[in-house]
Amino acid sequence: MKKIILTSLLGLLLTIMVACGSEEEASGGDSGEGKLAELQESGTVTIGFANEEPYAYEEDGELKGAAVDIAAAVFSELGIDNMESQLANFGSLIPGLQADQFDVVTAGMAITPDRCEQAAFGEPEMVYGEGIVVQAGNPLNIQSYQDIADNPDIRVSVMSGATEVGYLESVGVSDDQITTADDIPATFSAIQSDRADVTTATEMTLRMAVETAGEDLEFVDSFEQPDIEGVPSYGAAAFSQDNTELRDAYNEKLKELKEDGTVAELLEANGFDPEANMVEAGEVTTESVCSGENY
Numbered sequence: 150m151k152k153i154i155l156t157s158l159l160g161l162l163l164t165i166m167v168a169c170g171s172e173e174e175a176s177g178g179d180s181g182e183g184k185l186a187e188l189q190e191s192g193t194v195t196i197g198f199a200n201e202e203p204y205a206y207e208e209d210g211e212l213k214g215a216a217v218d219i220a221a222a223v224f225s226e227l228g229i230d231n232m233e234s235q236l237a238n239f240g241s242l243i244p245g246l247q248a249d250q251f252d253v254v255t256a257g258m259a260i261t262p263d264r265c266e267q268a269a270f271g272e273p274e275m276v277y278g279e280g281i282v283v284q285a286g287n288p289l290n291i292q293s294y295q296d297i298a299d300n301p302d303i304r305v306s307v308m309s310g311a312t313e314v315g316y317l318e319s320v321g322v323s324d325d326q327i328t329t330a331d332d333i334p335a336t337f338s339a340i341q342s343d344r345a346d347v348t349t350a351t352e353m354t355l356r357m358a359v360e361t362a363g364e365d366l367e368f369v370d371s372f373e374q375p376d377i378e379g380v381p382s383y384g385a386a387a388f389s390q391d392n393t394e395l396r397d398a399y400n401e402k403l404k405e406l407k408e409d410g411t412v413a414e415l416l417e418a419n420g421f422d423p424e425a426n427m428v429e430a431g432e433v434t435t436e437s438v439c440s441g442e443n444y
Contacts (some may be wrong), residue, residue: 197251204257240310259382265439280352
């Protein structure tokens with residue numbers, strides 16, 4: 150009799166477990182519906198960005214820029230039309246992803262092997278080089294990163310968290326020559342107040358920012374692009390490493406928008422050269438940059 154009761158109880162338990170399993174499968178299993186489904190249901194994606202024109206920046210309370218426009222187009226294709234923006238210092242963007250403050254970072258952020266260990270990057274959306282801004286007339290005749298390394302008296306201000314800090318160090322610029330600032334206007338202010346002699350960032354950022362910065366600053370057109378790892382840079386959207394499903398869905402739509410010409414149009418509308426700054430689908434992959442093959 151005990152054996153019959155035990156057998157019945159075991160059968161009932163198995164039935165309950167199977168039923169629970171079926172319910173979990175129907176609702177998406179232990180992982181729930183996933184970040185993509187969650188965003189599609191809410192219709193809103195939270196974007197982290199830093200004020201760096203023309204990649205992503207805020208103007209009159211509105212989020213603008215090439216990376217922003219590309220992200221908006223991709224998310225619209227995914228059925229997510231509302232972008233809730235959150236301004237952060239550039240160096241806080243990846244930590245913000247890791248802390249779930251943002252669903253995605255869109256700031257034209259350069260893909261690097263180190264960053265690939267901290268975030269899941271989408272496929273490259275743009276390619277760009279470096280630039281420098283100095284005091285008007287370039288009194289110290291700074292034409293390259295090597296010029297900065299060769300003169301220990303030259304002081305350089307760089308946006309916190311930017312890849313340029315590592316670039317400078319790789320050519321021999323000493324740590325005591327480098328100071329960091331929250332954003333590009335702050336690096337310009339450092340030069341204007343004689344706390345720095347030069348600043349460096351991506352070429353497009355500095356070209357556009359210096360136009361409204363005042364006549365006491367000058368973009369150096371003759372700057373020599375450094376022959377170092379990471380230059381040129383490939384910019385992409387970045388996601389939490391827990392949200393690779395969202396990243397993969399983003400990549401799929403991004404590929405379609407590259408192939409139909411939308412991405413090239415959005416780059417051009419934001420001042421980029423659609424030929425020089427465009428990364429064709431499959432031309433250079435995030436995997437190849439993360440591995441160091443294209444870095």
